[in-house]
Amino acid sequence: MKNLKQIVIMGAITLGMGNSYASDLTYLNSSKETILTEATMEKSRPANNLVKIALLLDTSNSMDGLINQAKAQLWDIVNKFTHAKCGNDGRPQLQIALYQYGNDNLSSREGYIQQVLGFSSDLDEISEKLFSLSTDGGEEYCGQVIQTSLNQLDWGKNPDNLKMIFIAGNEPFNQGKINYKDAVANAKEKDVMINTIFCGAYEQGINTDWKNGAQLTGGEYMAIDHNRKVVHINTPYDDVIIKLNTKLNRTYISYDALGAAKIQQQSAQDDNAMEMEEAVAVKRAVSKSSRLYSNSSWDLVDASKEKDFDIAKIKKEQLPMELQGKSKAEIATYVEDKKRERIDIQKEIQELNSKREAYIAEQQKDNEKGELENAMFTAIKKQAAKKNYRWE
The missing domain is CATH 3.40.50.410 (von Willebrand factor, type A domain)
Known part of the structure; x- marks a missing residue:
């Protein structure tokens, strides 16, 4: 009888623990669901950008x-x-x-x-x-x-x-x-x-x-x-930045029908800036080294940064002549090499521009x-x- 009583008591405790666990599990699932919902909502909110x-x-x-x-x-x-x-x-x-x-x-x-x-x-x-x-x-x-x-x-x-x-x-x-x-x-x-x-x-x-x-x-x-x-102040860093801009242009890999025209447009706007004044060309080069200069619609390097980019989807005839005879693996390697080269050039331009801005701040008058x-x-x-x- 004593054993039976112990079994009943143990069963009740186990059942209580089970109910408590089930309740906790329900709560945790509910909380997780709430957290996930809030996270989803946060992602769905328009970015302040x-x-x-x-x-x-x-x-x-x-x-x-x-x-x-x-x-x-x-x-x-x-x-x-x-x-x-x-x-x-x-x-x-x-x-x-x-x-x-x-x-x-x-x-x-x-x-x-x-x-x-x-x-x-x-x-x-x-x-x-x-x-x-x-x-x-x-x-x-x-x-x-x-x-x-x-x-x-x-x-x-x-x-x-x-x-x-x-x-x-x-x-x-x-x-x-x-x-x-x-x-x-x-x-x-x-x-x-x-x-x-x-x-x-x-x-x-x-x-x-x-x-x-x-x-x-x-x-x-x-x-x-x-x-x-407009008074532009020339600095010891300008010539180097302009030379780096020329190197930067060589990292662009045009593709699709748009590519050739956009490469020409890029060059023409470099020329327009230089014709105004060398300092304007320098400022443009600095812009081109920034995140705001993005050309994924015609440049394979910028396009490769997109989540849905797939080099296999680019048709042979959409590529520049120098890449049309290469395999997909060779093209991917070529793009990665140009990407690394561009990052290095952009970083160098940004570093030189920091020194350039400090120089201008010392020389420039408010007026x-x-x-x-x-x-x-x-x-x-x-x-x-x-x-x-x-x-x-």
């Missing part, structure tokens, strides 16, 4: 200086963004769109406005479009060009993205059939900041509504001397900095801070 900048440039007769500044200082803006971080130490991608307005060569029915380039992260293409701009007299309708860019561009709905319009010109801000107040109100609804750059005296810009146009969205108003020549670059980056840093962007 995209900066969209639309440049609206007046290309009327008096704006040659503005266009030249934009051409010269594009690479300064890009290079500053290579050091940006956002959210949980993520690195933002940069997209730039380009409009011109106020040019007689443009359609009067369209308000003398043209989208030169939609949002793009292709730095060679952005450079090419900037260098394609020329000036001619016309009517400058600020409200209309702002509204056109809001309508035509894909601004997206991610509240974490940094979205900005920079409009530059020198005529009154209130001209044209679209009231600028309505246009900037629409920008505010899309979470797009309007930053205005008046090319002329600060007070004159205030009196012609440029400041008000910016303030209505919480943006920045700036006035610049657009005809002032020698680029007007357009300073105006834009002051606004960018201020507005980016509100979205948890920061610079190292």
Whole structure:
């Protein structure tokens, strides 16, 4: 009887432990499910990693200086963004769109406005479009060009993205059939900041509504001397960086129908930068050594970094002539060799650029900095801070 009683007691304890274990297991599974769900949700949340900048440039007769500044200082803006971080130490991608307005060569029915380039992260293409701009007299309708860019561009709905319009010109801000107040109100609804750059005296810009146009969205108003020549400081590192840029170009392996044209475009934009000034070519080379210069659509080295890349899917006729007779294994080895070579060159350019920037900081006076670059980056840093962007 005693033994029977012990068996019953032990059975009850075992059953209780079993129920407790089952309960714990259910809880653990439930917790694991919750954790997995939260992790999945975290992954599905839009990344705080995209900066969209639309440049609206007046290309009327008096704006040659503005266009030249934009051409010269594009690479300064890009290079500053290579050091940006956002959210949980993520690195933002940069997209730039380009409009011109106020040019007689443009359609009067369209308000003398043209989208030169939609949002793009292709730095060679952005450079090419900037260098394609020329000036001619016309009517400058600020409200209309702002509204056109809001309508035509894909601004997206991610509240974490940094979205900005920079409009530059020198005529009154209130001209044209679209009231600028309505246009900037629409920008505010899309979470797009309007930053205005008046090319002329600060007070004159205030009196012609440029400041008000910016303030209505919480943006920045700036006035610049657009005809002032950008002062570039030459450094002992420039020649070496330019030579490294030539070596860098040799690491690109074009493929597909797009490849040959893009290789030529790359070279042409190097030439455009050099024709402006050697220092501009150096800044472009620095941009090309950064993460923001990516060409996976036509370069096998950049394409090989993509998760879904498979060298076996590239057809023989899509390859450059020197690779068409090689096996897949030989091509893969060739790509890896070029990748390592590129990493080494880019690292060397970045190291030299750090020394170059230190040299410039010692030599440069505040009044020698680029007007357009300073105006834009002051606004960018201020507005980016509100979205948890920061610079190292």
